[in-house]
Amino acid sequence: GEDVEQSLFLSVREGDSSVINCTYTDSSSTYLYWYKQEPGAGLQLLTYIFSNMDMKQDQRLTVLLNKKDKHLSLRIADTQTGDSAIYFCAESLFGNEKLTFGTGTRLTIIP
Amino acid sequence: SAVISQKPSRDICQRGTSLTIQCQVDSQVTMMFWYRQQPGQSLTLIATANQGSEATYESGFVIDKFPISRPNLTFSTLTVSNMSPEDSSIYLCSAQQGSYEQYFGPGTRLTVT
Numbered sequence: 001g002e003d004v005e006q007s008l009f010l011s012v013r014e015g016d017s018s019v020i021n022c023t024y025t026d027s028s029s030t031y032l033y034w035y036k037q038e039p040g041a042g043l044q045l046l047t048y049i050f051s052n053m054d055m056k057q058d059q060r061l062t063v064l065l066n067k068k069d070k071h072l073s074l075r076i077a078d079t080q081t082g083d084s085a086i087y088f089c090a091e092s093l094f095g096n097e098k099l100t101f102g103t104g105t106r107l108t109i110i111p
Numbered sequence: 112s113a114v115i116s117q118k119p120s121r122d123i124c125q126r127g128t129s130l131t132i133q134c135q136v137d138s139q140v141t142m143m144f145w146y147r148q149q150p151g152q153s154l155t156l157i158a159t160a161n162q163g164s165e166a167t168y169e170s171g172f173v174i175d176k177f178p179i180s181r182p183n184l185t186f187s188t189l190t191v192s193n194m195s196p197e198d199s200s201i202y203l204c205s206a207q208q209g210s211y212e213q214y215f216g217p218g219t220r221l222t223v224t
Binding site for chain 2: 031033035041042043044045048050088092098099100101102103104
C-alpha cells in the first residue's frame with residue numbers, strides 16, 4: 001500500500017535555505033505534490049512534479065525527485081518568516097485519483 | 112487555479128446531532144473530494160464525490176455516517192451524522208482541475224461536545 005513519510009519538525013534561520021524531505025513507498029506514483037498549510041488555514045498547492053522528471057524549479061522553490069530511492073525534497077531558498085507553516089508532500093497514482101499525504105513537516109523560522 | 116469556499120468555517124455541535132458542510136467551486140471541475148484532518152494529524156480521504164452518482168468511500172468511512180451529495184459540477188455537501196467527540200476534526204473539500212492539479216478549500220473546523 002501507499003505510505004508517505006516526512007520528518008515532523010524543521011527549524012531554519014531566516015535567510016537560510018530550508019530542505020524538507022519526503023519518502024514514499026509506491027513506485028507507481030506518477031505525480032508528487034507539495035502543499036503548505038498555515039495555522040488555521042486550508043492547504044495551498046505549492047508545486048508538483050511528474051515522476052518522469054528529476055527536478056523542477058519555481059522561483060524560491062526547487063523540487064528534487066530521486067525515483068530510485070523514492071525520495072522527494074522541497075528546497076526553499078532565502079527562507080522568510082512567512083514560510084512558517086506545515087508542509088505536506090502527497091502522491092497520486094494516475095494524477096486523477098486520491099492524494100495520499102505524508103505526515104507533514106512543521107517548519108519554524110528562527111529570527 | 113480553482114477557488115473553493117466552504118460553509119460553515121467552524122461550528123461547535125452537540126453529540127448526536129448532524130452537520131452539513133457545503134463546498135462551492137468557482138468553476139466546473141471533474142472531481143471533488145472530501146478529506147478529514149484530525150487534530151495534529153495529516154489528511155485522510157473520506158470519499159470521492161461523484162457528480163450524478165453515489166460517492167465512492169474509502170476504507171473505514173461509510174455512507175450512513177458521511178452522506179455526500181454532488182448535484183452539479185461546482186457544488187458538493189458532506190454531512191457528518193450522529194456526531195461524537197471523535198468526529199472533532201477539520202473537514203476539507205478539494206477539487207481536481209485538469210488532470211493533476213488538486214486545490215483545497217479553507218476547511219471546516221468542527222468541535223463536538
